[in-house]
Amino acid sequence: MNYDFCFRLWVHFFAVYAVSAFTCFQLHHEYKYIASKRISYFYSSKPQPHQFTVLVHSIPTSLSCSISDSVERFFKELYPSTYLSHVVIRRTNKIQALMSKSKNLYKRIAQLRANRTQQKYKHGGGVLGLFESKDSLIDHYGKKLEDIEEDVRLKQAEASLIAEEARAAFVFFKSRYAAATAFHLQPSVNPTQWITEPAPQPHDVYWPFFSESFMKQWISKLVVIVVCILFTILFLIPVVIVQGLTNLKQLEVLFPFLKSILAVKFVTQVITGYLPSLILQMSLKLVPPVMGFLSSIQGYISHSDIEMSASKKVQWFTVWNVFFATVFSGSVFHQVYIILDLKEITGQLAVAVPAQASFFITYVATTGWTSVSSELFQIIPLIVSLIKTPFTKQESEFEAPSMAYHRDLPRILFFGLLGISYFFLAPLILPFLLVYLCLAYIIYRNQFINVYTAKYETGGRFWPIVHDSMIFSLVLMQLIAVGSFALKKLSPASTWTLPLPVLTLTFNYYCRRRFLPIFTAYSAESLITKDREDENDSAMTEFYRQLLSVYKDPALFPIQHSSSSDSLVSPLLS
C-alpha cells in the first residue's frame, strides 16, 4: 500500500484520539468549574422563596374536607416543627382568558383616545361627525371593558371557593433543609399521590400548567412524546412538497400570471437557487416555538423546565432533520431504516458524511454567520415592529426581551457537532466555525449584558445539556472514524478506534456520577450551612411573612384597567 497514504491515515487516527482526549479534558474542566460556580452562587445567595418551598400535586380529594384543609393536615402531621403554611393553586384558565381580552380592549381604547386627541390637535375642531362616531366607539368599548372586568372580579371571587381548588399547592417550610427533605422523601405510601417537586422561582412559575393528577400528567407526557416523534418524522414531507413547488414549470402552471416575471433570468436564478433553502430555513424557524408549546403541555411547572425540555427536543430534531436528513438525504423513515442496521452503521456514516462536507461548510458560512448577526440586529423583532407600527400608530409599551434558550442553544450546539464530526474529514470547516464561534461569543456576551433581561435565574442548570450534546458529537465522530478507517482498508486503525467510544461513554458515565447530582439538588451540608446563617437573622420573620404572598397567580391580582382609564372622573371610594 502507498506508504505516504498509510502514514496520513495514522496521523488521522492519532488526531481522533488527541481531539477526543482534549475535548473530554475540557469538558471535565468546564463541568467542574460550572459546578463550583453553582455551589458558590448558592452559598452567596440571599434567602429566596423557592428554596423554602415545595410544590405538591396529585393531592387526593376527599368529600369530607377541602384540598386546603387536607394539605394543612397532611403536612402538619408529617412535619409539625418545620411546616409553615401553604397556598392552594386555583383553576384560573377562564379568568386568564378574560383578562387578556380586557387587556386588548384597554389597548384599543387607549389607542382610539390617542387618535382623537391627535386629530383634535391637528384640525382644531374638525368634522364633528367623525369625532362623534369615535367617541361613541370609545364609550362602547369602555362599557364592554367594564362588563368584562366585572366578570373577572366575579370569577376571582369565585376562585377562592372550594370548587375551584386545583389538586396542587405550594407548601412553605421554615428552612431550606426541611423543604429539601419534603421533596426528596416520597411523602405518601402511594407514590402516585402527594407528589412533591422543588418549587420554581416565583416569576418562573408557568401558571396555566395544571395537569393536576399523576395519571393526567403521565398520559400527557406520553402523548407529547408520541407527537414529538411524529413531528420529527413527518416534518420533512410538507417541506419537500413546498420546495417542489419552486420547480419553475410547476410555478408557471399554478400561477400563470408569473410567466413574464419568470422569463427574467435573474429571477429564475433566485427562485431555483435560494427559494428551496429559504423555505427550509423558514420552516425550521417554526420548530423552537412548536417544541416549546409541546413541552409546555407536558406538565412542567416552570418556564425554565419547559425551555430545558424544549432545548433537548429541538436539539434532537436538528440532529435528525438537518444532520442526518442531509447526510442520508431522505426522510426520517429512510434514516431510521439505515440506522437500524447497527452492523453497517459505521460504514454508512463513513460513506455518507464526508460527501456532505462542502454543504456543511457553506451551511456554517451562511446560516451560522447570518443567524448570529441577525441575533445582533434583532432583525425579526425589527421587521415585526415595522409591520405593526403603522397599524397601532403608537409606541406600545416596551418590554425588554428575554433569552429563548430553546431557540439559540440547540443551534450553537449543532455547530459544535459539525465542528467535531468534520474536523478530520474536512478541516476546512474549522476556520469558518472559528469565525462563527468568535462572533457568537462577542455578540451573545453583548446581548446578555445589554439587551436581554433574565426571566429566571438558571443557576447553571443548562450546562448538562451542553455536556451531553458534546459527548454525543464525540461518539458520532468516533463512529465515523471507525467506518472511515475500515473503508480505507486500514483495519488495525479501525479496530483500535473502537475502544474510543466506549471510553468516551465511560467518561460520560463518570461525569454523571461526579457532577450531575450537583445540578439536580443541593447537598444537606450546604442547605444546613445556609439555614444556620439565617437562624439569627432578624430579617427572616419579614421574609417568612412575604413568602406567603409571593406565589400568587397573576390572574388573581385585582384588575384596574377601566377605572384607571377614567381615573379622573370616577369617585375615590367606589
Add this chain to the structure above:
Amino acid sequence: MNYDFCFRLWVHFFAVYAVSAFTCFQLHHEYKYIASKRISYFYSSKPQPHQFTVLVHSIPTSLSCSISDSVERFFKELYPSTYLSHVVIRRTNKIQALMSKSKNLYKRIAQLRANRTQQKYKHGGGVLGLFESKDSLIDHYGKKLEDIEEDVRLKQAEASLIAEEARAAFVFFKSRYAAATAFHLQPSVNPTQWITEPAPQPHDVYWPFFSESFMKQWISKLVVIVVCILFTILFLIPVVIVQGLTNLKQLEVLFPFLKSILAVKFVTQVITGYLPSLILQMSLKLVPPVMGFLSSIQGYISHSDIEMSASKKVQWFTVWNVFFATVFSGSVFHQVYIILDLKEITGQLAVAVPAQASFFITYVATTGWTSVSSELFQIIPLIVSLIKTPFTKQESEFEAPSMAYHRDLPRILFFGLLGISYFFLAPLILPFLLVYLCLAYIIYRNQFINVYTAKYETGGRFWPIVHDSMIFSLVLMQLIAVGSFALKKLSPASTWTLPLPVLTLTFNYYCRRRFLPIFTAYSAESLITKDREDENDSAMTEFYRQLLSVYKDPALFPIQHSSSSDSLVSPLLS
C-alpha cells in the same frame, strides 16, 4: 389464500393480544399485592437495627484526625438532634484468613481426637505406637492452633488502631425518619464523598466487601461488567470444545484404553446421546457461583444485594447462552451479529424460534422436571456429603442451608420465558410447563417452610426482577408474533401486532412509576408513623443500647477454639 389458514392465523393474533393483556393484568395485580404486603410488613415490624442505620463510605481522610473523629464531627454537625453514634469499619481481611485457618485446624484436631477415642474404645488398648503418633499430631496441631489464635488476638488488638480504619462506617440515628433523610439527601457538596446507603440487616452484611472509595468502587463495577460480558460471550467456546471431545474417534485417540469399552453399543449410545448435554448442564451449574462471585467483588454491601445482582446476571446469561444460543445455534458473537440487524430481527426470530420448539419441550421435561425434583431430594448436597463422610468419618456440625436465589430464580423465570414465547408457536409446551410449575410450587413451598432458613429478610425486594423478566418475555413473544405473521404473509396482523410491544413497555413504565418506589425506599408517612409509635415505648432505650453493638465484624469477636478444646484443663481465669 386458504380461508381456513387465514382464520387460524387471526385466532393466533387475538390469542397474542389476549395473553398479553391477561399477563399484564396479572402482573399489575401481583405487583400491587406484593407492594401492599411489603408496606404492611413494614408497619407490623418491630424496631430493626437496619432501619435506624445508614452506611456511609468514601469518607475523606485527613491528616489531623481519625476517620472515627471525622464521622462523628460531620454527622454531629449536620444532624445534632438525631445523630446517635457510629461504628467505623475495620480492615479485617488478614484476620478473616487467619480465623478460617484456625477453624480448619480446630476441625482437624477434633476429628483426630474423635478417631483416637473411637479406636481406644474399639481395641481396648491397641497398638501403642499408633496412638502416640496421633497424640503427638494432636499436640502439634494444638500448638499451631494456639499460635494462630495468639496471632489473631494480636491482629484484633491492632484492628482497633487508627491505621486499620476503613473509609466506611455505620452511622446510627435516633429515628427511622432521620436515617432515611441522611440516606436520601446527598450529605456532602462533593457527590463522590460521604456516600450514604441504607444499611443492610446486621446478619446480611457482606463483611469482606470494602471497595472503600468512590473511584475504587466505580472501577471495580466497570471491570465486573466487562468481565461479565466477556464471560457470557466466551462461555460456549470451551464448552463446545469439551463437547467435541465426546466425539467417539477423538476419545479413542485420547484414551486408547477405552477402546474395548467403546465397542459396547450401549456405552456409545450413552456417550453420544447424553454426554454432550450432560457437559453443558454441568458447565451451566458453574454459572450461578461465578456470577455470585463477580457480584460480590462489585462493591455491594449485603448478601441480598449480591444475590439480586447475581440473579440478574444469571438471567441474562441464560437468555443469551441457552435461549438465543439454541435458537440461533451459535456463539454469542453470531447472535449479536444477527440481533444487531434490528430491521430483520423479527423475521430472524420468527424463522429460528419455532424450529427449536421440540428441543425446548424436551428441555422442560428433562432439565425442568429433574431440577425441581433434585431440589426436593437435595441430590447435590447428598452426593457431596456421601463423598465427604468416609473421609471426615464424623458428622460435621449441621447448618440448615439457605435459599440461593441467584441459582433458582433465573431458572424458574427462564421457564416462564419459554412458556410465554412458545405458547402460540407450540402449545404442546404448556402441559409440560404446567406440570413443572405445579411441582415447583409444591416443592419450593415445602422447602421454604421446612428446609431452608432465611439468611435475611427480603421484604419482597426480589419481585421487580420477576416483573421485569416477565415483561421481557412478553415483548420477545410479541416480536416473534410480528415476524411470524409477516412470514405467513398476513401483513395486517403483523402491522397490528406492532403496537403491542409499545403498549407493553408503556405498561411497564407505568408500573415502574407506580410500584417500584415502594420497593426501593419507605415513604416519609410510614417512617414517621412508625417512629411516633415507638416514641413512648420504654424498650427503645434498651434497643438504642443494643444498636451500637449489633453491627460488629465477626472477625473481631474473640476467638476461643483452642481453649474450648482444652476447656476442662484450662484455668477459669486466664
